[in-house]
Amino acid sequence: MAVKKVLQFGDPRLRAKCSRASFGSGSNRRIMLDLRDTLLNLQKIHGKGGGLAAPQLGCLERIIFVSAKGRSFYIFNPRITEKSKRMFNVWDFCFSNNASFLARISRHYRVTVEFQDENGENQRETFSGYFSELFQHEIDHLNGVLFIDHIRDPSSIVMMEEWDRQLKHKQH
Numbered sequence: 001m002a003v004k005k006v007l008q009f010g011d012p013r014l015r016a017k018c019s020r021a022s023f024g025s026g027s028n029r030r031i032m033l034d035l036r037d038t039l040l041n042l043q044k045i046h047g048k049g050g051g052l053a054a055p056q057l058g059c060l061e062r063i064i065f066v067s068a069k070g071r072s073f074y075i076f077n078p079r080i081t082e083k084s085k086r087m088f089n090v091w092d093f094c095f096s097n098n099a100s101f102l103a104r105i106s107r108h109y110r111v112t113v114e115f116q117d118e119n120g121e122n123q124r125e126t127f128s129g130y131f132s133e134l135f136q137h138e139i140d141h142l143n144g145v146l147f148i149d150h151i152r153d154p155s156s157i158v159m160m161e162e163w164d165r166q167l168k169h170k171q172h
C-alpha cells in the first residue's frame with residue numbers, strides 16, 4: 001500500500017509541463033502503484049472522483065490512472081487528436097483542491113485520445129460524456145493546467161458541502 005499525499009493548488013509542480021513517460025526496466029512501477037493506491041483511497045474517503053495524474057503526486061511524467069464506472073486503466077503519453085464542437089457544462093473539482101469546492105465549466109462533449117497502455121502499446125479511443133470530461137481534466141494536469149483555469153463565471157463556484165446538499169441530484 002502506497003497512499004501518497006496529493007499536492008495542493010499553489011504547489012508549483014502542479015503548473016509544470018510534464019515530460020514523456022518512458023517504458024522498460026519497471027521504471028513506472030512505483031508511480032503506477034502509488035497512483036492506484038492513492039486514488040482508491042481518495043475515492044473511499046470522498047465517495048467521488050475518477051482519476052489522478054502523476055504530477056499530483058509530484059512525479060512530472062505523462063501518466064494518468066483512471067478508475068470509474070467499472071473501468072480501471074493507466075494511460076501514458078496521451079494526446080487529444082479530435083475534439084467535438086459540441087460542448088457541455090460539467091461540475092468539476094480536483095483532489096488537488098482537496099475536493100473542497102466545485103465550479104461549473106465547459107468541456108468538449110467528445111474527445112479522441114491516442115495514448116500508450118501499460119504495456120507500451122499504442123491505443124486510440126473515443127470518449128464521450130463523463131470519460132471525455134475526465135480525460136480533459138487529467139490531460140490538462142500533464143500540461144500544468146488546472147480546472148480553475150477554465151472558470152468563466154466565478155459565481156458558479158460552490159463548496160462541496162453545499163453542492164452535495166443542493167445540486168448533486170440536479171447534475172446535467
Ligand SMILES: [Zn+2]
Binds near residue numbers: 094095096137141
Ligand atoms: Zn485534478
